[in-house]
Amino acid sequence: MGAAAVDADPHAEGGARDGYRTTSLYYDTYGFDVFHQRGPFARG
Secondary structure, eight states, rough: OOOOOHHHHHTOOOOTTTBBOOOOOOOOOOOOOHHHHHGGGOOO
């Protein structure tokens, strides 16, 4: 069986319409307690 032909995603970027720009936010304390999972941030 061959692969089914599908239309390119209209929200994608790039010449092949297969790329996506991503952005993320990371919040932590000055001591990086969330990253190190210390104290009340150990449950995160």
